[in-house]
Amino acid sequence: MVARVANGGPVRRFVFTWQAEEFCFSMEARHDSSGSDESVERLRRELKRLREEVRRLNDRLGSAGQLEREAIIMERDRTVARKLQESLSPVWPGEFEGIEFAAHFRPGARVGGDFYDIIKVSDTCVGMLVADVTGYGLSAAVIMATARLAFRTFATLASSPKAILEKTNKALLDSTLGGDHLTAFLGLLDSEMLTFQYVNASGRPPYLLREGDLTPLDTRGLFVGMFEEPGYEQKSIQLQRNDKLFLFTDGLIRGFARTDGANALSGLQDCLRENARLPVRELARRVYGQVAREPEDDVVILTVELLRRQADHKTIAIPSIPSELRRVEDTILPALAARGYGERSLFAVKLALEESVINAIKHGNQLDSTKQVTIEFSLCDDETVLSVSDEGEGFDPQAVPDPGQEEYLQSFSGRGLALMRAYMDSVEFNEKGNRVTMTKRAPWHPRKASE
Amino acid sequence: MRPDSEPERRAGVETEKVAEALVIRLAGQIDDLQADAVGARLDEVLEAGHIRIVFDLGEVLFMGSSGLGQIMRAYKAVKMKGGCVRIVNPQPLIAEVLGVTKLDRLLKVYPSLEEALQDLQ
Numbered sequence: 001m002v003a004r005v006a007n008g009g010p011v012r013r014f015v016f017t018w019q020a021e022e023f024c025f026s027m028e029a030r031h032d033s034s035g036s037d038e039s040v041e042r043l044r045r046e047l048k049r050l051r052e053e054v055r056r057l058n059d060r061l062g063s064a065g066q067l068e069r070e071a072i073i074m075e076r077d078r079t080v081a082r083k084l085q086e087s088l089s090p091v092w093p094g095e096f097e098g099i100e101f102a103a104h105f106r107p108g109a110r111v112g113g114d115f116y117d118i119i120k121v122s123d124t125c126v127g128m129l130v131a132d133v134t135g136y137g138l139s140a141a142v143i144m145a146t147a148r149l150a151f152r153t154f155a156t157l158a159s160s161p162k163a164i165l166e167k168t169n170k171a172l173l174d175s176t177l178g179g180d181h182l183t184a185f186l187g188l189l190d191s192e193m194l195t196f197q198y199v200n201a202s203g204r205p206p207y208l209l210r211e212g213d214l215t216p217l218d219t220r221g222l223f224v225g226m227f228e229e230p231g232y233e234q235k236s237i238q239l240q241r242n243d244k245l246f247l248f249t250d251g252l253i254r255g256f257a258r259t260d261g262a263n264a265l266s267g268l269q270d271c272l273r274e275n276a277r278l279p280v281r282e283l284a285r286r287v288y289g290q291v292a293r294e295p296e297d298d299v300v301i302l303t304v305e306l307l308r309r310q311a312d313h314k315t316i317a318i319p320s321i322p323s324e325l326r327r328v329e330d331t332i333l334p335a336l337a338a339r340g341y342g343e344r345s346l347f348a349v350k351l352a353l354e355e356s357v358i359n360a361i362k363h364g365n366q367l368d369s370t371k372q373v374t375i376e377f378s379l380c381d382d383e384t385v386l387s388v389s390d391e392g393e394g395f396d397p398q399a400v401p402d403p404g405q406e407e408y409l410q411s412f413s414g415r416g417l418a419l420m421r422a423y424m425d426s427v428e429f430n431e432k433g434n435r436v437t438m439t440k441r442a443p444w445h446p447r448k449a450s451e
Numbered sequence: 452m453r454p455d456s457e458p459e460r461r462a463g464v465e466t467e468k469v470a471e472a473l474v475i476r477l478a479g480q481i482d483d484l485q486a487d488a489v490g491a492r493l494d495e496v497l498e499a500g501h502i503r504i505v506f507d508l509g510e511v512l513f514m515g516s517s518g519l520g521q522i523m524r525a526y527k528a529v530k531m532k533g534g535c536v537r538i539v540n541p542q543p544l545i546a547e548v549l550g551v552t553k554l555d556r557l558l559k560v561y562p563s564l565e566e567a568l569q570d571l572q
Binding site: 323347416419422 | 513520
């Protein structure tokens with residue numbers, strides 16, 4: 001059995017040969033002029049180490065009896081398969097601004113050929129791959145290694161997931177592996193435009209998690225490495241900040257099998273919905289927590305979250321002197337204006353700030369200038385969060401009457417809270433009633449255009 | 452801190468007698484830091500016993516609950532003497548504040564001084 005991955009342009013060539021009693025592999029990696037490719041270089045070093053281990057095991061074969069030979073071969077193949085899987089672990093792609101990845105991999109008892117990869121395609125584009133090789137053991141591991149090298153090689157040379165899969169398909173067909181193949185899902189995420197182009201080559205369709213809803217991402221396309229015309233269809237979706245993508249292989253679903261016969265996939269879906277709003281690492285951890293300690297099959301989870309960018313976070317502490325309000329306004333309002341908040345939004349935030357800060361100074365801290373009022377603000381992509389707290393006893397916001405009621409209409413005071421509620425998108429108090437947290441959605445926010 | 456140091460932040464109170472009414476022109480940012488000064492000035496003006504008051508809010512850029520409180524104090528003082536208070540010419544953001552607090556039910560709001568004066572006859 002020989003597997004080769006090569007491409008015609010800048011030559012990178014990887015060769016594995018495997019026979020019943022003889023396993024060895026070699027690789028050549030002549031780098032193209034585009035310069036260093038650290039991930040391929042790292043693979044080369046790791047495979048070199050593995051090759052030395054195989055050589056050591058092969059040496060033991062020479063002096064062994066028949067029964068012992070079989071045991072050594074079994075052990076060798078298992079070791080190699082495991083090590084291939086481990087040593088080809090993905091190279092973390094480095095920082096992509098505003099994007100966070102989380103991944104888990106647990107090899108199954110049978111050593112399948114599941115793998116994932118995160119491939120830096122360009123400074124703003126990252127490829128996400130999840131694949132599942134049919135079969136188990138060394139054969140699956142070798143195909144996995146070959147396919148992974150092919151993906152990594154072609155990812156930087158082809159511009160679309162369809163083209164990358166087609167080239168990988170061709171490379172595997174051209175190799176002499178014969179009959180073995182894999183399912184794969186490959187997507188390219190543009191970290192600036194937030195577009196996601198993807199092809200599903202008969203793999204498990206990943207989910208888009210948006211505001212608690214799950215949408216499977218599927219396309220037409222046959223296994224990789226089996227057909228001349230695999231018919232890959234490419235789709236593209238526009239992502240938003242706060243979206244998450246959840247990629248996985250079949251092995252994961254088994255962890256959700258129910259004794260009551262309920263559909264295991266729906267168990268996974270429920271778990272995803274329940275945890276959809278958690279940060280992506282925690283989401284992945286919770287789902288992975290359902291996987292058996294020693295699963296029968298390989299389990300792969302690869303998730304990504306498009307973080308809400310927090311451009312600005314400030315804490316301002318002022319003594320309880322009303323004129324300090326200016327300092328708060330002069331810090332916060334220009335920052336909002338620079339972010340594109342318009343006249344009406346600025347008016348709204350100024351109003352809410354004045355009402356909450358003056359209330360904290362006069363009523364919360366009773367104008368005691370030794371007590372502080374603390375204002376925190378976070379300026380995110382789609383909203384601004386303000387919190388104002390004082391050192392006072394707090395009050396019960398439920399007990400404040402509606403100033404618009406006839407009996408209160410002529411009052412000289414008592415309108416602050418109503419104004420805050422009218423002008424901000426949310427106003428919430430802590431239990432004690434000495435901290436108020438308010439949010440104002442950005443004018444361009446799709447859910448509520450307030451400009 | 453010098454709250455009055457920037458002109459756009461200074462709250463102004465100007466008065467003018469027009470026909471039977473006293474027009475009080477408020478201007479600038481009537482926030483909590485300015486409200487007391489505005490209130491004191493209104494007290495002075497109203498001491499003369501005017502009972503037909505028109506607040507021209509055309510130049511008011513900001514007004515929160517403290518500013519509204521001062522207008523309500525003036526309203527009450529005038530009402531006690533059997534007079535009436537009108538609001539004219541508020542900019543959209545200020546008109547919205549009056550609407551949100553439902554004060555536009557209590558204080559009649561007119562788009563122009565002429566219309567308010569006509570109604571006062």
